[in-house]
Amino acid sequence: MVLQILFIAIALAGVALFSYNLKKVIRNIRIGKAANRTDQPQKRMMTMVKVALGQTKMFFRPIPAFLHLIVYAGFVIINIEVLEIMIDGIFGTHRVFGGMGALYNFLIASFEILALGVWLGCAIFLIRRNIIKLKRFSGVEMKGWPKSDANYILITEILLMTAFLVMNAADAKLQAMGAAHYTTVGSFPVSQFLMNLLPNTEGALIAIERGCWWFHIVGIFGFLNYLPYSKHFHIMFAFPNTYFSNLEPKGEFSNMQSVTNEVKAMLDPSFTPPEAEAGKFGAKDVNDLTWVNLMNAYTCTECGRCTSVCPANITGKLLSPRKIMMDTRDRLEEVGKNIDKTGNGFDDGKSLIDSYISREEIWACTSCNACTQACPINIDPLAIITELRRYAVMEESQAPASINAMLGNIENNGAPWKYSPADRLNWAKES
Amino acid sequence: MSEQLNFEVPTMAELLAKGEEPEILFWVGCAGSYDERAQKTTRDICKILHHVGMKYAVLGTEESCTGDPAKRAGNEFLFQMQAMTNIEVLNAYNIKKIVTGCPHCFNTIKNEYPGLGGTYEVIHHTQLIQDLINDGKLKAEGGESFKGRKITYHDPCYLGRGNDVYEAPRKALEALDAQLVEMKRCKSNGLCCGAGGAQMFKEPEKGNKDINIERIEEALETQPQVIAASCPFCMTMLRDGVKLKDQDKNVQVLDIAEITARANGL
Structure with missing residues (x-):
């Protein structure tokens, strides 16, 4: 009874703390400006099913895609087991779904095979990151916390799967010994090989079985609460992120309505622009970005597919699209903390541009869309780079001198180079 | 001329x-x-x-x-x-x-x-x-023969990834009976020539290589006789790259329109 109350208390606390932190994240995302991403719901749903659920974009790189699919399937399917654990925990039962008979045996067997798959997948991921040291996982932005974060996630998953398998092994052994309370249910294709490693006394086995059971479920609640601090948030945000992703051709940049009104008024004096909303052009800080940009930042799991295909990054420039996303999240988290402390998020003298993302980075972009194409969950670093450029050019008039010269040429003679408009048709006449 | x-x-x-x-x-x-x-x-x-x-x-x-x-x-x-x-x-x-x-x-x-x-x-x-080829209005005849010549096509970002046009330029090249060889990074994975996003009009940021060199090295790996382009900015970047690699005698950089016009003796 005491254990049941303890379990319920832990479960409630785990869910409550997570909800509290999730609310803060959603509040932070809502700092962003409005963006209309609710059109074409069917197409959006299809995109989500294909890209997030079906992971179609992952398969551009088959090896990590395969390993990721196993870990993902394991994560989703083993959650059925968590449901049983929840019921057992609350009502003090043991393997409450056991009555399902053959189906239960099949399920437990599948969980075990998946658990082994997850275990191996995570182990290979750790090897790729720490021993093979794949280039994709390095870079200036991947030092310190981001590197540890990745390893913590993988190690936690390995520990959770180990606990699950050891728990089953102890259970199977107890079942074989005919221990009270441990009725014979389940099928243990993987953990049967662990049985010989366990002690033979009933007391010790019960301690191991119960210990693993508690470790597994408390670990899951702990992991849930780790998400808001981690890149691993993508397991949730991948779904809304793909649903609300850009459906237009990648080459299309948004037209700024605020500018349209001003330009119309300039070209046609009789045009009266609608009441302009206060605000600046482009983005200096996270509140100048849209909520979609900010959700993108929380969704990024720092896999680096974007950076590994970025022509600027490949040729040694500072720009890394992954860093753009990580900087945006870091700045947004900082603003969120400022709001918690003082109520105002932006009076700390910092901004996304300059304090986090340098001018050199934003001007190195070729807008080639390799990053948006490569992202397995449709994150758009280019949209943020564009907004930062808009701020630099339209609010500050701070662009590289040659860019200013090009803009001057367009303004004066309708071409990015200094040629006379009168000569525009010379190609048809000259020899 | x-x-x-x-x-x-x-x-x-x-x-x-x-x-x-x-x-x-x-x-x-x-x-x-x-x-x-x-x-x-x-x-x-x-x-x-x-x-x-x-x-x-x-x-x-x-x-x-x-x-x-x-x-x-x-x-x-x-x-x-x-x-x-x-x-x-x-x-x-x-x-x-x-x-x-x-x-x-x-x-x-x-x-x-x-x-x-x-x-x-x-x-x-x-x-x-x-479209003209499909409608039978344009053929590859009466001009220079590209038959069997090795051509590699560079996807411009704003045609390829930007607007998902990958097939049209390739169809135009296929009509020539040429040998179309793809670079490692092609179509949706194509590498930018380095000119997009207004880069054409400025010096690149500090790095260890120019983007067009990275691209041209990849193009030359296919040992092409012709590198086909379909964008004037790509054309400039690719030609500069070929020159810097001292390959301008062996490798031509041509727009698909030029290739088509030549093949038809126009």
Whole structure:
């Protein structure tokens, strides 16, 4: 009874703390400006099913895609087991779904095979990151916390799967010994090989079985609460992120309505622009970005597919699209903390541009869309780079001198180079 | 010069004066108008249009920059000024269909003009060539033979990833009976030439290599006789790369329109 109350208390606390932190994240995302991403719901749903659920974009790189699919399937399917654990925990039962008979045996067997798959997948991921040291996982932005974060996630998953398998092994052994309370249910294709490693006394086995059971479920609640601090948030945000992703051709940049009104008024004096909303052009800080940009930042799991295909990054420039996303999240988290402390998020003298993302980075972009194409969950670093450029050019008039010269040429003679408009048709006449 | 046109290029103003309307407007673009190398491509697109007897016209001195480089550089004001001025001209001439000689103009007019009041059917010149081949109006005969020659095609970002046009340029090359070899990074995984996003007009940031060198090394790995382009900016970057690698004697960089014109003896 005491254990049941303890379990319920832990479960409630785990869910409550997570909800509290999730609310803060959603509040932070809502700092962003409005963006209309609710059109074409069917197409959006299809995109989500294909890209997030079906992971179609992952398969551009088959090896990590395969390993990721196993870990993902394991994560989703083993959650059925968590449901049983929840019921057992609350009502003090043991393997409450056991009555399902053959189906239960099949399920437990599948969980075990998946658990082994997850275990191996995570182990290979750790090897790729720490021993093979794949280039994709390095870079200036991947030092310190981001590197540890990745390893913590993988190690936690390995520990959770180990606990699950050891728990089953102890259970199977107890079942074989005919221990009270441990009725014979389940099928243990993987953990049967662990049985010989366990002690033979009933007391010790019960301690191991119960210990693993508690470790597994408390670990899951702990992991849930780790998400808001981690890149691993993508397991949730991948779904809304793909649903609300850009459906237009990648080459299309948004037209700024605020500018349209001003330009119309300039070209046609009789045009009266609608009441302009206060605000600046482009983005200096996270509140100048849209909520979609900010959700993108929380969704990024720092896999680096974007950076590994970025022509600027490949040729040694500072720009890394992954860093753009990580900087945006870091700045947004900082603003969120400022709001918690003082109520105002932006009076700390910092901004996304300059304090986090340098001018050199934003001007190195070729807008080639390799990053948006490569992202397995449709994150758009280019949209943020564009907004930062808009701020630099339209609010500050701070662009590289040659860019200013090009803009001057367009303004004066309708071409990015200094040629006379009168000569525009010379190609048809000259020899 | 052999590239000189032996026919007049009609302008919209001239057609209007005659009370006529073209089937298609050829949007030349700034590079196509002023850049010496791109002018060749422009003339070849005209030769193709003339050859198939399609009624077309250009805006001539009434054309102005689409505003693409201004928009990518972050100057939305200048972009929209350019866009609205151009849209006024296009709408005044009642333009319905446009072919562009440049993927940047193509993308901007096709995707970004509709929101500002300019809605047209817009195609890139490689799509025009594909259509003409499909309709049997254009063949690869009567000119230089590309049969069996090794050609690798570089996808421009704003045609490929930007607008998912991967097949049209390849179809045009397939018609030549040439040997089409793909680079490691092609189609949706294609590597930028380094000129997009207004990079064409500035020095690159500090790094360990220029992007066009990275790209040209990959192109040369396929041991091509021709590197095919379909964008005037890519053309500049690729040619510079080939020159820097001292390969300009062995490898030609040609636009798909040029290749098509040559194959047809135009």
